[in-house]
Amino acid sequence: MLTSSSQKSHIRIKPERGWVSVNLRELWQYRELLYFLVWRDIKVRYKQTLLGAAWAIIQPFFTMVVFSLFFGRLAGVPSDGIPYPVFSYAALVPWTFFSNALSQSSNSLVSNANLITKVYFPRLIVPVAAVLSGVVDFGLAFVVLLGMMLVYGIVPTSVIIWLPFFLLLALITALGVGLWLTALNVQYRDVRYVVPFITQFWMFASPVAYSSSLLEEPWRTLYGLNPMVGVLDGFRWTLLGVSNSPGPMVYVSAFASIMILISGVYYFRRLEGKFADLV
Amino acid sequence: MGEVAVHVEKLSKQYHLRSGGRERYSTLRDSIMNVFKLQRNHDRREGVFWALKDISFDVKPGEVMGIIGRNGAGKSTLLKIISRISSPTRGVIDLHGRVGSLLEVGTGFHPELSGRENVYLNGAILGMQRSEIDRKFDEIISFAGTEKFIDTPVKHYSTGMYLRLAFSVAAHIETEILLVDEILAVGDADFQKKCLNKMSDVAQEGRTVLFVSHNMAAIRSLCTSGIVLDRGEMRFYGEIRDAVQFYGNLVTARDQQETLNVADVGFTNVRVAGENTDGITTGAPFKASCTLHLQVALPGFQLFCILQNEFGEVLVHGHNTGLEAHAAVPGIYQIDVSFPALWFRPGLYSLHFKLMASGLASGKARFVSNTIPVDVTGTVTGEALHGTLTPDLHWHMVGTSLEVHVQESKMARP
Numbered sequence: 001m002l003t004s005s006s007q008k009s010h011i012r013i014k015p016e017r018g019w020v021s022v023n024l025r026e027l028w029q030y031r032e033l034l035y036f037l038v039w040r041d042i043k044v045r046y047k048q049t050l051l052g053a054a055w056a057i058i059q060p061f062f063t064m065v066v067f068s069l070f071f072g073r074l075a076g077v078p079s080d081g082i083p084y085p086v087f088s089y090a091a092l093v094p095w096t097f098f099s100n101a102l103s104q105s106s107n108s109l110v111s112n113a114n115l116i117t118k119v120y121f122p123r124l125i126v127p128v129a130a131v132l133s134g135v136v137d138f139g140l141a142f143v144v145l146l147g148m149m150l151v152y153g154i155v156p157t158s159v160i161i162w163l164p165f166f167l168l169l170a171l172i173t174a175l176g177v178g179l180w181l182t183a184l185n186v187q188y189r190d191v192r193y194v195v196p197f198i199t200q201f202w203m204f205a206s207p208v209a210y211s212s213s214l215l216e217e218p219w220r221t222l223y224g225l226n227p228m229v230g231v232l233d234g235f236r237w238t239l240l241g242v243s244n245s246p247g248p249m250v251y252v253s254a255f256a257s258i259m260i261l262i263s264g265v266y267y268f269r270r271l272e273g274k275f276a277d278l279v
Numbered sequence: 280m281g282e283v284a285v286h287v288e289k290l291s292k293q294y295h296l297r298s299g300g301r302e303r304y305s306t307l308r309d310s311i312m313n314v315f316k317l318q319r320n321h322d323r324r325e326g327v328f329w330a331l332k333d334i335s336f337d338v339k340p341g342e343v344m345g346i347i348g349r350n351g352a353g354k355s356t357l358l359k360i361i362s363r364i365s366s367p368t369r370g371v372i373d374l375h376g377r378v379g380s381l382l383e384v385g386t387g388f389h390p391e392l393s394g395r396e397n398v399y400l401n402g403a404i405l406g407m408q409r410s411e412i413d414r415k416f417d418e419i420i421s422f423a424g425t426e427k428f429i430d431t432p433v434k435h436y437s438t439g440m441y442l443r444l445a446f447s448v449a450a451h452i453e454t455e456i457l458l459v460d461e462i463l464a465v466g467d468a469d470f471q472k473k474c475l476n477k478m479s480d481v482a483q484e485g486r487t488v489l490f491v492s493h494n495m496a497a498i499r500s501l502c503t504s505g506i507v508l509d510r511g512e513m514r515f516y517g518e519i520r521d522a523v524q525f526y527g528n529l530v531t532a533r534d535q536q537e538t539l540n541v542a543d544v545g546f547t548n549v550r551v552a553g554e555n556t557d558g559i560t561t562g563a564p565f566k567a568s569c570t571l572h573l574q575v576a577l578p579g580f581q582l583f584c585i586l587q588n589e590f591g592e593v594l595v596h597g598h599n600t601g602l603e604a605h606a607a608v609p610g611i612y613q614i615d616v617s618f619p620a621l622w623f624r625p626g627l628y629s630l631h632f633k634l635m636a637s638g639l640a641s642g643k644a645r646f647v648s649n650t651i652p653v654d655v656t657g658t659v660t661g662e663a664l665h666g667t668l669t670p671d672l673h674w675h676m677v678g679t680s681l682e683v684h685v686q687e688s689k690m691a692r693p
Contacts, residue, residue: 013363013372036403040389040396047391118386119404120363188307273366276359277294 016273022265027122034125034132041104041133056137057144060092067092071209080211080242083152086145090239091208091232093145094170097138098177098228099199105130105178106185106195109275116276123272124265127182131175149239157241166234173227173257179264183271186278207232212249213242224252227260283375284456284487285338285361290370292331292356292511330356332511334370338504340455341485345492345502345519347526352508354491358382358458361489376455376487379406383460385445390434394425394444397433401448415451423447442470450477457481460491475501495523495589496626527627527652545572546632546648561657562620562671569632569648571612583633584616586653589626594667622670628653 046053064085071077072084079087108130109116109123116123149156181198185191206228215223223229230253233246331353338344346354359365361372362380387404388397398419402412412419420426423444425436433441459478475497482488482501492498498505498519505522507515507529515525549569553559567584586595597616614632632648657669 009375009377011363011374011378013360013367013374015367015369032409033403033406036400040392040400043396044389044391114383115387115404117359117364118382119380119406121404121406184307188310190306190308194307276365 037129038132056140060096064089093141100134101131101174106181163238170231176261176264179268183268221249224249227253227257284340286373290334293368294328343482343488343502345498345505348508353511378456379452379454380458381449394429456487544646567616573609577636580636622668625657
């Protein structure tokens with residue numbers, strides 16, 4: 001009689017206070033739910049919007065056109081010897097992914113309030129799904145980037161093997177900042193009005209329209225504290241073959257990005273127990 | 280020592296109240312402002328509300344426990360904590376076995392997605408594995424009866440179809456412990472019956488169920504044990520029949536405090552008597568009675584006898600003005616109201632008397648007696664759960680058939 005109960009799962013619920021650990025095993029158990037939430041977000045987005053997939057391309061492409069006209073042609077911003085349209089578009093692809101990830105994830109818990117208040121699952125899944133669902137848009141915009149490189153006759157060198165590293169860095173950064181904003185938005189509901197401002201401000205603080213090589217060396221490495229600097233320079237370096245490699249700045253960016261993710265996860269977990277009461 | 284499926288010990292849940300409401304999110308602007316205005320921040324800490332206080336109980340494997348109480352008693356909060364949606368302020372809960380919670384049907388259903396897609400999405404949300412959904416998919420849609428529309432977006436479904444599909448997914452969760460909240464309150468009678476039948480199957484499968492409902496008939500037929508919550512406190516824990524009775528007493532006791540009686544007018548001895556003393560039988564006539572004490576003359580008054588169901592819906596609003604002549608003078612009056620057999624579905628009802636006086640110098644006045652529980656008993660067949668009234672009908676069928684073999688085939692399956 002007692003042996004049968006030992007086989008069953010046992011869960012103990014008690015008040016959680018302060019810093020709580022992340023249960024990775026449980027997250028793994030819920031991987032199918034993560035898959036379904038990502039799948040739902042993508043499916044619904046492409047079903048609902050009239051332009052569907054085109055939207056994923058229009059957003060970075062038209063920004064590129066405007067940038068090329070004003071920064072490239074009129075202001076004459078230097079672009080490391082690369083045609084300005086490809087130069088800016090190579091940064092706009094990861095940047096668009098990042099800014100969409102922030103706006104999607106920061107609102108994800110509030111827009112999924114019906115789930116949060118009715119079913120239990122690790123809440124981390126919701127913002128993670130919101131970030132991951134942007135990967136498809138990223139993929140479509142990336143295909144256009146490859147097309148542009150073909151048109152301008154740019155052939156990537158062997159350093160392209162480092163591209164996956166920068167993809168991962170973009171994902172980690174988006175996730176880390178996204179988690180911070182998600183948790184903040186549940187606690188302070190006016191955060192969502194600040195998010196568009198943050199992303200806009202952040203874009204001009206990152207080398208999207210210009211090159212980070214404008215900065216002299218000790219400052220360029222310090223600039224890497226903004227993790228998107230490492231991502232954007234990494235994309236240009238691996239794909240467009242910009243002569244000088246980003247150097248130590250990449251390590252600073254990677255470190256900053258990982259710190260943001262870890263602190264984001266813990267801040268999120270700290271508030272997790274209260275989400276259902278606050279949403 | 281016996282096994283336990285759910286062990287709840289000294290469970291408490293506290294909410295901070297802000298300006299009279301429930302706990303709400305704040306704004307960054309407010310928090311920044313509060314740094315400068317320290318005393319305002321202090322005010323906020325004051326409003327504390329205990330949604331649950333020191334709740335302790337055990338549920339054995341295979342036991343079906345009913346959780347009853349009024350709205351706001353803490354029933355849903357309790358289920359939310361056991362299903363880990365909300366975290367407790369104090370106390371411990373041990374769950375032995377996989378937990379499935381069914382607090383709402385159709386959680387996470389998306390109108391743009393098809394029935395098929397929603398079954399998979401909803402299944403995953405409820406904690407089912409993909410392989411498990413694959414295996415049960417045909418069963419789920421045939422139970423819902425939506426095979427034809429399975430690839431249509433659910434926004435084109437009728438409410439009934441939507442609910443049937445949603446319930447069907449939920450009904451196929453196979454966890455050892457199942458938490459169910461008030462799902463019978465939605466949908467039409469047909470849907471409710473289906474839910475109830477499925478719930479009684481679940482109860483008979485030997486799974487542990489915690490069941491919240493206002494439907495006393497359902498509670499009584501499904502549950503073995505029960506707890507009664509009132510304003511966050513557990514007031515009763517024991518057999519379901521006793522729990523329902525305790526709840527009935529609780530409801531009427533509360534009403535007595537809220538009675539609008541003034542010294543001049545009073546109702547006493549409100550009673551209902553049928554064939555047996557402690558309740559009435561669905562198919563039998565009964566009598567309601569009370570004593571009216573009048574200290575003053577009350578010209579222009581009306582007397583009502585009101586019978587309500589467990590949801591507070593008024594089923595009978597009996598009214599008689601022929602008593603006016605008597606009540607014009609002070610005195611003590613015995614009032615009897617004879618009811619015919621009403622054929623109400625068995626369950627918990629309530630009855631009270633009301634007096635309206637329109638001819639007073641101060642204008643209109645209203646006096647209400649205390650409310651008493653009326654427990655309607657009777658045998659219910661599965662079919663009788665289908666309506667508000669369960670009259671004993673006598674069927675009769677006559678006709679002339681055109682062909683002999685047609686008549687035979689029709690009558691074979693009535």
